[in-house]
Amino acid sequence: MKNKLLLPNNYKRYGIGLLIPFAVIGVLSIYNEFELGFLQTGKNIPYFNMFDFTDNNFTNEIALSGVMIGLLMIAFSKEKTEDEFIHQIRLESWQWAVIINYALLFLANWLIYGSEFLQVMIYNMLTILIIFIIRFNWLLYKYKKQLSE
């Protein structure tokens, strides 16, 4: 079965390579207010004034972009033999990830308030992808393990 939406297998490694450094920068920027000096913007750039920035350093924007692209590359790269069975596991894992994601969000909506909920929303931007990657690889691992039994 052809799936045109998938990247070649080696993109998984590039994705991991991209994810790790940007995730480190991202976590540091959330918890330690870490900022990279060269990503500072002046206040007088006309284009950026349009959005009325209160924060004029791009560290967190760059970090989130890198993490998003990295996770997308991992999630959307082919397995070595991408056949119809793998394809089915892939679709089931997406379904699972969306359901779990919204179940968690539903709970967070009722249990977490104020600025802490903002933290939840930061992670929630990425949870569908993360849950998918974990679920998909867990199933692949399970079926591979059955082979050696």
Add this chain to the structure above:
Amino acid sequence: MTNTIKIERAIHNLTQAELAEKIGVSRQTINAMESNKYVPSAVLAMKIARLFNKPVEAVFQLQEND
């Protein structure tokens, strides 16, 4: 749906890996079909039957609840 892939494989003296390679799927797929965890598409079912020189229904059989 049940199938006789495992029996046919024994008759033709093929391992799971060899069969997988011949029809271009992963070993997990063969294993999942043999243990009835995965129902193949019509294309894959016909490919397997053709490899064993048998009609599809000789290799794949519908069950009561299908």
